[in-house]
Amino acid sequence: MTRDPSARRLRLSLLLRLLHREYAVGIETALAEAGYGDIRSGDAKVFPFVPPEGIQIRDLAARAGVRKQTMAQSVDQLERAGYLERHPNPQDGRSRLIMLTERGAAVRPLAAGAGDLIEKRWAELTSPEDFETLHALLHRLLDRIGEADPDAAERLTSIDEDRFD
16 A cells, blocks of 8 residues: 555544454464354454343443444354353343353454554564554554543543553
8 A cells, every 4th residue: 555645645544444444354364264154354353342141132232342233243253152141130131241261261262462563563664663653653543532521531531451461
């Protein structure tokens, strides 16, 4: 994707979407190579957001930043494939909690390791310093957005960052 200096400047949202797509393809490829080829690329978004105690679909959708219907489809697919299971919710008899199966729990470290390798490669393609600068700038932008907009702050802090290290 070599830029022509006379070409129109691409929006940041498109650049981020393209990077996210490349990241997702890398994760999907790594999972397939590890024997988890039945996980569709869009469904991999579920794994980082399922806590050990389980989670309702609506909360899972909010954490992943997708619509409830989209998340329900992913959960259905992953349940059929043996990665997730539904359990009664002890707090609310009308709802069910989504939990990782043993097979599903095995995916998380593989995906995290693949993500680490992708980021390492990207740092090598630019430079470690440039990549760290980009990382810091994006963090700063997210922090500032959260400070300026309480609704955004809620969305941006809805995930437990400790699970992503």
